[in-house]
Amino acid sequence: MDQKHYEELAAKVRIDVIRAIHSAGSGHPGGSLSAADIVTALYFKEMNIDPADPAKSDRDKFILSKGHAGPVQYAALAERGYYPVSEMMTLRKLGSKFQGHPNMHKVPGIEMSTGSLGQGISVSVGMALANKMDENPGRVYTLLGDGELQEGIVWEAAMSAAHYGLDNLVAIVDWNGLQIDGKNDDVMTVKPVDEKFVAFGWNVLVIDGHNFDEIFAAFDKARTYKGKPTAIIARTHKGRGVSFMEDNPGWHGKAPSEEEARMAVEELGGEW
Numbered sequence: 001m002d003q004k005h006y007e008e009l010a011a012k013v014r015i016d017v018i019r020a021i022h023s024a025g026s027g028h029p030g031g032s033l034s035a036a037d038i039v040t041a042l043y044f045k046e047m048n049i050d051p052a053d054p055a056k057s058d059r060d061k062f063i064l065s066k067g068h069a070g071p072v073q074y075a076a077l078a079e080r081g082y083y084p085v086s087e088m089m090t091l092r093k094l095g096s097k098f099q100g101h102p103n104m105h106k107v108p109g110i111e112m113s114t115g116s117l118g119q120g121i122s123v124s125v126g127m128a129l130a131n132k133m134d135e136n137p138g139r140v141y142t143l144l145g146d147g148e149l150q151e152g153i154v155w156e157a158a159m160s161a162a163h164y165g166l167d168n169l170v171a172i173v174d175w176n177g178l179q180i181d182g183k184n185d186d187v188m189t190v191k192p193v194d195e196k197f198v199a200f201g202w203n204v205l206v207i208d209g210h211n212f213d214e215i216f217a218a219f220d221k222a223r224t225y226k227g228k229p230t231a232i233i234a235r236t237h238k239g240r241g242v243s244f245m246e247d248n249p250g251w252h253g254k255a256p257s258e259e260e261a262r263m264a265v266e267e268l269g270g271e272w
Helices: 003-024 029-034 036-046 067-080 085-090 119-134 152-163 184-188 193-199 212-224 258-267
Strands: 061-064 140-145 169-175 203-208 230-235
Touching: 003 029, 003 036, 003 067, 003 085, 003 212, 003 258, 029 036, 029 067, 036 061, 036 067, 036 140, 036 212, 061 067, 061 119, 067 085, 119 140, 119 152, 119 169, 152 169, 169 193, 193 203, 193 230, 203 212, 212 230
Parallel strands: 061 140, 140 169, 169 230, 203 230
Antiparallel strands: none
């Protein structure tokens, strides 16, 4: 399948995100849209998973460390066949299993309940180490926000992953440059991101996080690299795919109105 095919899949994921957050009246569209290409690449090609057997022992695992972007993971799982897309439209509603942040006890395919920033990568290190000890071939992937790198626990996890040589672990940083309060560089700069991971003993790759050829090439390199965990620094745009949301920190945690949702869906090639 070529890049165009994956772009079309990612557009579906983005449309599902917009519809669900609009229906909920709350949520985090900006960081969900920026991560849609990476998450699509993971669920539709890179990972060894089976919707018919979500708990198979040798599966690869994805941990959404930036748990507030839960809608993008819900959408990818739905489009991959874990449950009907219509179910995730109950997002954040009373009694729904689709909470604002992923819940591993309610949604099939969710490997870890996340939300407190920094904990996702920490759990991922434990999962990767356990797989090493058990000689389990399953790989572990975790997605972090760039603002999340301000959490000290991230670097404790990074130090541990390098110490144990977890080459079955891939951390992807969704580097869109923005967080809820504005630009990362104004709030608390995390630069240089690549050099920091190198200093902590990681194999580091810097890519365009919206280019599927670069995304898949990075995953291929990570899979063949031995002795170190890999960090993929993915340059992205917050709100990607929707013109009035792109690179606008105001869309970090705000639901679109009906008119805004209609405009967004149509821009993404869907019908309202």
